[in-house]
Every structure is written in C-alpha cells, then in structure tokens.
Amino acid sequence: MRVSARTLAEVVEAVRAYPRLRPKGGGTKPALSTPREGEASLELMGLSGILEYHPEEFVLTAFAGTPIAEVEEALRAHGQYLPFHPPLKGRGATLGGTVAAGLSGPLRHRYGGLRDFLLGVRFVDGEGRVVRGGGKVVKNAAGFPFHRLMVGSLGAFGVMVELSFKVFPRPRTTRTLRVRRENLEEALAELERLRLLPLDLLALDLVPPATLELRLGGFERSVEARLKRLQDLLGDGEVLAEDEAHWEAVRDLGFLEGSPIWVKVPAKPHLIPRLEALPLGPRRYLDGGEVLYAGTTEEGLKALRETGLPHLVLRGAETPLFPEPQGAFFAGVKKALDPKGRFPLG
Amino acid sequence: MEITLRLLPKPEAYHTVLAAYPSLEAAGEAVSLIIRKGLLPGAMEIMDRLSIEAAEKAVRAGYPLVEGLLIVELEGPKEEVAEEALVLERVLRESGALELRVARDEAERQAIWKGRKAAFSAVGRLSPDYLVQDGVVPRSKLGEALREIQRLSREYGLRVANVFHAGDGNLHPLVLYDGKRPGELERAEALAGEILKLCVRLGGSLTGEHGIGVEKKGYMPEMFAPEDLEAMERVKKALDPKGLANRGKVLPEVAHAG
Numbered sequence: 001m002r003v004s005a006r007t008l009a010e011v012v013e014a015v016r017a018y019p020r021l022r023p024k025g026g027g028t029k030p031a032l033s034t035p036r037e038g039e040a041s042l043e044l045m046g047l048s049g050i051l052e053y054h055p056e057e058f059v060l061t062a063f064a065g066t067p068i069a070e071v072e073e074a075l076r077a078h079g080q081y082l083p084f085h086p087p088l089k090g091r092g093a094t095l096g097g098t099v100a101a102g103l104s105g106p107l108r109h110r111y112g113g114l115r116d117f118l119l120g121v122r123f124v125d126g127e128g129r130v131v132r133g134g135g136k137v138v139k140n141a142a143g144f145p146f147h148r149l150m151v152g153s154l155g156a157f158g159v160m161v162e163l164s165f166k167v168f169p170r171p172r173t174t175r176t177l178r179v180r181r182e183n184l185e186e187a188l189a190e191l192e193r194l195r196l197l198p199l200d201l202l203a204l205d206l207v208p209p210a211t212l213e214l215r216l217g218g219f220e221r222s223v224e225a226r227l228k229r230l231q232d233l234l235g236d237g238e239v240l241a242e243d244e245a246h247w248e249a250v251r252d253l254g255f256l257e258g259s260p261i262w263v264k265v266p267a268k269p270h271l272i273p274r275l276e277a278l279p280l281g282p283r284r285y286l287d288g289g290e291v292l293y294a295g296t297t298e299e300g301l302k303a304l305r306e307t308g309l310p311h312l313v314l315r316g317a318e319t320p321l322f323p324e325p326q327g328a329f330f331a332g333v334k335k336a337l338d339p340k341g342r343f344p345l346g
Numbered sequence: 347m348e349i350t351l352r353l354l355p356k357p358e359a360y361h362t363v364l365a366a367y368p369s370l371e372a373a374g375e376a377v378s379l380i381i382r383k384g385l386l387p388g389a390m391e392i393m394d395r396l397s398i399e400a401a402e403k404a405v406r407a408g409y410p411l412v413e414g415l416l417i418v419e420l421e422g423p424k425e426e427v428a429e430e431a432l433v434l435e436r437v438l439r440e441s442g443a444l445e446l447r448v449a450r451d452e453a454e455r456q457a458i459w460k461g462r463k464a465a466f467s468a469v470g471r472l473s474p475d476y477l478v479q480d481g482v483v484p485r486s487k488l489g490e491a492l493r494e495i496q497r498l499s500r501e502y503g504l505r506v507a508n509v510f511h512a513g514d515g516n517l518h519p520l521v522l523y524d525g526k527r528p529g530e531l532e533r534a535e536a537l538a539g540e541i542l543k544l545c546v547r548l549g550g551s552l553t554g555e556h557g558i559g560v561e562k563k564g565y566m567p568e569m570f571a572p573e574d575l576e577a578m579e580r581v582k583k584a585l586d587p588k589g590l591a592n593r594g595k596v597l598p599e600v601a602h603a604g
Contacts, residue, residue: 056486058381141556142551198355198423
C-alpha cells in the first residue's frame, strides 16, 4: 500500500488514516524504507523544497523530502556546504532519510557528524500532532531537543516534515594524499598517530588492509604547504589527481556496489582488528576509524551479529537495526510520541 | 552514570586580534564582513562600553575605552591560520576600526582575553546586583536587537551591559540593579524578560547555552506552541513518571494543563 504526502496537512492526514506507516524518501536505504507486512509506505519525495536559507546566518531550513543534491547545489552557490557530508547524495538521498538513518560521510572527520549540524525539526507524531523541537539559530538550548531524537531514529517517533541545519563555508581548495603501509598493523599505528596530531584533516579514511586516505582543505597556498608537511611526516604518498570525484564516489558508497548487503558499523580503532577478522566484503573505515561502511553477504552479516557489535543494515536485510532498541529510554519516548506503534520499531 | 566525550587535539596555532569601534553597530558590521569572506573564526566576541569599563576597573586589561570592542580569534594549522589572518586583516582595515591590536605571542593573546574573561564578574564593580541573561538572535538581527535593548534600558531606567558571542548571535545582556531599592529587582527581571521575548520575536531562542531553568520557563510559550510543550510534557512523564528528576526546571506550568 502506498500513500504520498506533499504537504504538512497531507502528512497529518496520512498518519491519522493508516494504522501502520513507514516513511520513505529517496529509497536509497531499502532495508529501512521498504514497507513490511501490514504497513503503508508513506512516500515523501513530494514534500520537497528549501524553505529558508540566509547564507550569512549559516542556517538552512527545508522540507524533509528535499534531495541532498538540491540542498548542496543551493549552498554551493554561496560557497557553503553541509560539513557532515551526507552519504548517498548522488543516488537521490533526502534530508529526512539521512536524519532517520543517522548517516554522515567521510568529511564528518573535520567538524563532526549529522547530530552536530541538525538544529531543529518539525514532525508529525503517532497521534497526528504537529510538534516542533530546536530552532533556526546556530546556538539554542531551549526545551527538549526533539531534533536530536530524530537522528538514527529510523522514523520511530514521527514523520519529519521540516529540518533546519547549520552549514559552513566550503573549503576553497582540497587535496588528497593516499599512503600505503605494509599491513593492517602498521596502517593502524599510522592512523593512531595521525588522530592525535592537530592537522585539521577534512577526512581520514582507512581502506583495508593497509591504505590510508587523507584529505586537506583550505586556502590554496596553505593546502600545498600542509600537503608537503604531511608527505614529509608520512614519507611520501600519492596525491590523487581527481580529488572531488573520488570523494563523491566514496560518499555515494560506490565501493559497496555489487555487495548484496550494505552495513554501517560504529567502530573504534581498537575494534578494527576484530572487525577485520570477519568475512566482510569491500569496506572502508571513515573518520579516523570511527565508523565502518561494509558490503557483505548473509555469511558476513551472521558473523557480525555473532560478535554482538551494534550495526545498521542499509540494504539487504529484514531487520536493519542490531541490537533492536531496548531499555526504558526508548520505550518511554516511544510511548510518549507514538503510543499506538504506528511507525517503525513499534 | 556515564558520559562519553569526543576530544580533539589542541589547535596548532592561534591568531588573536582586538579591534576597537566607535559604535556597537560598527563592531557588528565587522562580524558580518568577516563571515561574508568565508572565514570561520573560533571566537568572535563583542563588548560594549559599559562592560569594557567594568573589565578595565577589575583587571586593567588595557582596552581602549570605545563604544564597541571586537575580539576575533582564528585557530588551526599554522599555514591555514596565516592565510586566514591576511584576509582578516584586510577585512578589519576596511571595517572602520579605530584601533587594531594583533597578539604577537601567547602573553599578548592572554592579555586580549583577560578583560573579556573577567567581564561578567567585573560588572559587580559597577553595580551591587546584576542579572546575567543568555539569549540568541539570528546574526543579521544583532544590530536591531542591540538597539532595542538600549531602548528597553532607557524605558526601564536600568543600565544594561552587553557582552556577546557575535559569531553565533548569542547575547549576554547584564541587567544592573540595586536589590535594596524596593521594586528594582522586579523591574530588572521584567526588563530581562522583555529582552528574551525580543530574541524570540527576531527568530532566535530563549537560551543559547545555559538552558531554561526556573527564571525562563515562564517564557517557553513565547518560543514553543502548546503542542510542542505538551509533547515535551508527555516525554517527561513517560521517562520520569514520579517527577523526581529536577522537576519544574524546564516546562512551564501552563503546559501541564494540556
């Protein structure tokens, strides 16, 4: 069953009309957006468009179904960007889907992830009530931050209608250095060293088994000098010719193409050896080893589940979230905002 | 029970500049110019004449006695900071600053920060009592907000000193009063409340960093609709059914009716 909503009123109407609903934006994360038995698919691509954008305020507000690509184009015209680097932009991801999945891309390394850049939300809760949390200014500590609750909620608490984000000036120039080490152990030692230095890298990725990619941004002369300094520090390395195209492919998770299952795993450098022992497919650790995006098969997913490490499947599994939400906090918030269990994770 | 924090390496280099302006508006306009150039300083702080005077009395920071003082600090890798500093210097030269001081070493950097860091407590030198406020306006509304605060200050017959994080529109008006004079505390609270309502009216927030609390919860309906407050109330009840956790500090009484 499919129902589409293009306005706030239509979202309210849909929520009141269907007992079980699953919001869907661009459909780039089918494990999250595919309706289950008995659920109606609430399609929100029509709930789209930028509502407010004042470059000088560093704030942008848009409908939740707005494609990331549209937002970034508007920002780029004013030399700005979304520093948390939403993934799957090139595949049609929307703001709402990105927030619901709680995803950030490689550039999150510099200024932080999605949670740090989401300022406010307007959503429709499970009873069809319109609720606002947060605001439209870069600093705000008033009231319960419902917007933060939406990050990674998988739509459990409500249908997001409007979202406000903090944005930043875009780096004028970027350069990428790729360095190879002998083995995983050496690459991890290098990663640890780099994490502790005040280099202000835009991105610091580990591509197993032993490749590191470092991206720098800033004024042209400074970037050249810092690149030279990094090369001295690391003993050479290859400077990528296609810097922008490379990172666009990475954020679109192009390296997972061909894998039946796509999974995101919150990692930590000390967990990497454990994760590397699993039968996973193509993969990459972002943000200095803080998060892993991996392609895998049923076998790999099973092995990952057996480790007990939490993860989120974006594509290729019936149960996306592991472990399933538990504890009094989730249950309490769910009861307050979606008492009838209309939305996912009911 | 447990809190996890993300830590970052300390910046490699700083570049700290103090700029003096003949008016608060001129200092605010300088901030807009800096932002339009695509710079993202780690700090942009503005002090008005009253807070400069207070800081001078308290710690003798050596600030020029002007209407508006702007402190800008860049931070990051040394090569990047050096490039940004060139842009910043050009902007500040064009911004109509009466005086520019660039910290040449850590001691001079600390000297620039000394008065700003002492400003809140220093206001105690000017007045027996004062209220510290914390509100936010969209950055482009800073000038309007400050003019309106000055007008309210005259209307209520109470001095207001302004110290604020200009980079993010976070105001910290300090309302000076004498609690021994009958009615003056109430007048100061009413004035502070008017400032908060002004922040919300301009599209900002009741608090930028210090939270709501008993003093501000009554203003929550200015910023949030009844449905928003009722949702907060429901979440609070679901998570804390006995109402044991810091009750009565965030949500206004009116929300309970819903």
